[in-house]
Amino acid sequence: MSNAPDRSPLALAMDRGALFSEACPSREVLKHLTSRWGVLVLIALMDGTHRFSALRRRVSGVSERMLAQTLQWLEEDGMVARVSYPVVPPHVEYSLTPLGREAAERVQALADWIETSMPRIGAVWAANAAE
Amino acid sequence: MSNAPDRSPLALAMDRGALFSEACPSREVLKHLTSRWGVLVLIALMDGTHRFSALRRRVSGVSERMLAQTLQWLEEDGMVARVSYPVVPPHVEYSLTPLGREAAERVQALADWIETSMPRIGAVWAANAAE
DNA sequence: TTTCATGCTTACTTTTCTGTACGTACTTAC
DNA sequence: GTAAGTACGTACAGAAAAGTAAGCATGAAA
Numbered sequence: 001m002s003n004a005p006d007r008s009p010l011a012l013a014m015d016r017g018a019l020f021s022e023a024c025p026s027r028e029v030l031k032h033l034t035s036r037w038g039v040l041v042l043i044a045l046m047d048g049t050h051r052f053s054a055l056r057r058r059v060s061g062v063s064e065r066m067l068a069q070t071l072q073w074l075e076e077d078g079m080v081a082r083v084s085y086p087v088v089p090p091h092v093e094y095s096l097t098p099l100g101r102e103a104a105e106r107v108q109a110l111a112d113w114i115e116t117s118m119p120r121i122g123a124v125w126a127a128n129a130a131e
Numbered sequence: 132m133s134n135a136p137d138r139s140p141l142a143l144a145m146d147r148g149a150l151f152s153e154a155c156p157s158r159e160v161l162k163h164l165t166s167r168w169g170v171l172v173l174i175a176l177m178d179g180t181h182r183f184s185a186l187r188r189r190v191s192g193v194s195e196r197m198l199a200q201t202l203q204w205l206e207e208d209g210m211v212a213r214v215s216y217p218v219v220p221p222h223v224e225y226s227l228t229p230l231g232r233e234a235a236e237r238v239q240a241l242a243d244w245i246e247t248s249m250p251r252i253g254a255v256w257a258a259n260a261a262e
Numbered sequence: 263t264t265t266c267a268t269g270c271t272t273a274c275t276t277t278t279c280t281g282t283a284c285g286t287a288c289t290t291a292c
Numbered sequence: 293g294t295a296a297g298t299a300c301g302t303a304c305a306g307a308a309a310a311g312t313a314a315g316c317a318t319g320a321a322a
Contacts, residue, residue, distance in 0.1 A: 182268090182269090183268075183269055183270080184268065184269075195269080195270070196270090196271085196272095199269075199270060199271080215269090219268085220266095220267055220268040220269080221267095221268045221269045221270075222268075222269090223269060223270085
């Protein structure tokens with residue numbers, strides 16, 4: 001069983017040339033969406049608007065710096081909407097854009113699969129360790 | 132799939148407590164699956180078995196070191212099957228396990244979404260740059 | 263005989279990522 | 293007056309990821 005139905009590597013590459021070729025913008029977006037905190041922020045925002053400090057409490061382990069950074073990436077990519085109220089103390093709300101919701105659904109699908117598949121993966125780990 | 136319709140945010144949050152809590156094993160797996168080269172390797176293997184050097188040519192930009200590393204991660208997680216024939220020169224074949232195929236489908240769904248959504252994302256970038 | 267291809271491994275360097283600590287502006291509470 | 297909360301920005305440092313270069317075993321082709 002080698003390659004599927006006689007497609008040249010070139011033909012296959014052109015199907016999804018974007019991702020397989022270096023220095024294509026999709027990789028940037030992928031990096032943001034799948035970054036350590038990006039995944040968790042997207043999922044956290046799936047159930048509505050949150051303030052900065054609420055997100056920080058929700059996503060355990062993020063530093064303020066990384067949360068701010070991650071939110072900026074996602075905002076620049078059009079995934080997250082930021083609404084800032086000019087009051088003191090500051091009040092800023094974050095939510096998913098329609099685009100962001102679509103992305104979050106895919107990310108969550110992957111995350112959910114991992115969690116439900118952890119027992120199977122754990123079994124593989126155990127088997128490897130036993131050798 | 133895991134979550135049924137009409138669940139409260141709290142109930143949903145508890146489902147995925149694992150991902151939100153630090154130092155949980157799911158994050159390891161997520162890291163491997165969404166690593167820079169992990170994504171591309173999984174997608175490349177979606178259309179059948181490949182040899183090491185074939186993957187290297189296919190996934191443009193990987194170094195041998197990183198490809199080997201990535202394949203080892205995926206193998207340890209039970210996503211990729213490695214078959215080595217004891218001949219000279221070496222001949223090693225990589226393919227997806229059933230588990231790996233499930234994962235690859237989710238990863239590809241995300242990747243495909245990004246590629247088809249790039250025009251929209253690019254428009255956001257352009258709008259931001261114009262300000 | 264020299265070269266090449268294969269599938270790695272190891273050592274070393276560079277780049278990127280992430281965290282810590284601190285500052286800011288302003289108001290309310292003590 | 294001083295501390296706390298808010299949503300950041302910034303400088304620096306350490307950790308982690310990735311790249312580079314080289315080596316290895318071996319048989320076959322040039």
